[in-house]
Amino acid sequence: MSKIKKKRVGFVLDMTPLVDIAFLLLTFFMFTAKFKSDTENEQKFQIQRPRASADTSKVPEKDLAMIKIGIDTVTNDTAYYYSLSNEQDRKVVYNSDKVQLSDEARQKVILKVTDLKVLEALLKQTRMANLRMKFAIDADRRVQYKWIEDLTNVMRLSNATVFNFVTDRPS
Amino acid sequence: MGGGGGGLAAAPKVKRGSFATVRKKKKRVGFVLDMTPLVDIAFLLLTFFMLSTTLTTPQTMEMSVPPETENVEVKxxxxxxxxxxxxxxxxxxxxxxxxxxxxxxxxxxxxxxxxxxxxxxxxxxxxxxxxxxxxxxxxxxxxxxxxxxxxxxxxxxxxxxxxxxxxxxxxxxxxxxxxxxxxxx
CATH class of the missing domain: 3.30.420 (Nucleotidyltransferase; domain 5)
Incomplete structure (x- = not known):
């Protein structure tokens, strides 16, 4: 009895383990994905953070007042950028009459501050609005130390004596 | 392919497809689902999330400054x-x-x-x-x-x-x- 060899027209591959792993990774990345906040959407500069290895605590997500010092990519000038993570606090602080801001600026999420007096008023109002507020300084590693020194002096005056420097892990 | 085994086991000596045999209904032991579109979409989403996430979250370094500049005598x-x-x-x-x-x-x-x-x-x-x-x-x-x-x-x-x-x-x-x-x- 001669058997006729069956002609192969294709092949079947068991894709189940592949699909298992693909879905596992998919769920992992879906849960860890964080989308850009409003603050980052308005930001027009890229911060090159300094690198530090000793302290590895993470930046808190709630009750955070972030002071960024960035170098504008187009005009190349340095300025302070103030933002609050809580929308409610943001409304209170930005609309306070103790802070001198233009009506246009009050609507923004991230405030460009060049006057240290304004920054001081902002910090003071922030402390009044929410006592649990934590302060973080996120500055570009290329900016002169003068910017940090001025900022820490203002923070001292506003009684925000504990703050965090935002850093990156060394690569 | 696997389903044919049942028919063959019942009448092993009869040629397949012969008119002499009464065709038995194939017993289903499982089912085949074409997973290709599912996998396509899964991988599409996977690549999207992989590329959009940044794994390096920034760290912090805590600092504190004294509330007022007071002069402390030091040796x-x-x-x-x-x-x-x-x-x-x-x-x-x-x-x-x-x-x-x-x-x-x-x-x-x-x-x-x-x-x-x-x-x-x-x-x-x-x-x-x-x-x-x-x-x-x-x-x-x-x-x-x-x-x-x-x-x-x-x-x-x-x-x-x-x-x-x-x-x-x-x-x-x-x-x-x-x-x-x-x-x-």
Whole structure:
């Protein structure tokens, strides 16, 4: 009895383990994905953070007042950028009459501050609005130390004596 | 293919497809689902999320400043001063700068210096950092990082000796006098 060899027209591959792993990774990345906040959407500069290895605590997500010092990519000038993570606090602080801001600026999420007096008023109002507020300084590693020194002096005056420097892990 | 086995087992000697056999209904043992579109979509989403996530979340370095600038009397002998000049060059002196003039130190040696001096004076040492406001901020953080690394070692060594670490630390601007002292070094 001669058997006729069956002609192969294709092949079947068991894709189940592949699909298992693909879905596992998919769920992992879906849960860890964080989308850009409003603050980052308005930001027009890229911060090159300094690198530090000793302290590895993470930046808190709630009750955070972030002071960024960035170098504008187009005009190349340095300025302070103030933002609050809580929308409610943001409304209170930005609309306070103790802070001198233009009506246009009050609507923004991230405030460009060049006057240290304004920054001081902002910090003071922030402390009044929410006592649990934590302060973080996120500055570009290329900016002169003068910017940090001025900022820490203002923070001292506003009684925000504990703050965090935002850093990156060394690569 | 596998389903054919049932038919063959019932009538093994009869040729398949012959008219003599009564066709038995194939018993289903499972079902085949074409997973290709599912996998396509899954991989599409997977690549999207993989590319959109940034895995390096920023870290923080905690700092605190004294509420008011108050003048505290310190013993000169318990003072280690680290100065950073405009060009980023680091200098140190212990105690009075008249008796021990500022010496140049490398950033890498700061860690060992802090550990050694702290172990010599055991909790009494006050570190005074005077930084020029013209140096890049990145350098200041690197310096503070080195000191923080040293701090863990100091705490460890003092705990072995049964002491509790109290860190004394001051961050002040570089004065004109300091600048003049460091000019020719």
């Amino acid at each position: 000169q002998s318990e003072l280690l001063t680290v100065l950073v000049r405009d060009d980023g060059q680091i200098f140190k002196f212990i105690g009075d700068k008249k008796t021990s003039p500022p010496e140049k130190v490398n950033l890498k040696d700061i860690r060992a210096l802090s550990v050694n001096e702290n172990m010599r004076l055991e909790n009494k040492l006050i570190l005074s950092l005077r930084i020029s406001n013209k140096v890049p901020y990145g350098l200041v953080i690197n310096l503070l990082d080195e000191l923080n690394i040293a701090e863990t070692e100091i705490t460890q060594r003092l705990t072995v000796k049964g002491m509790k670490r109290e860190r004394k630390f001051a961050l002040t601007p570089l004065t004109d006098e300091d600048k003049a002292d460091l000019k020719d070094l």
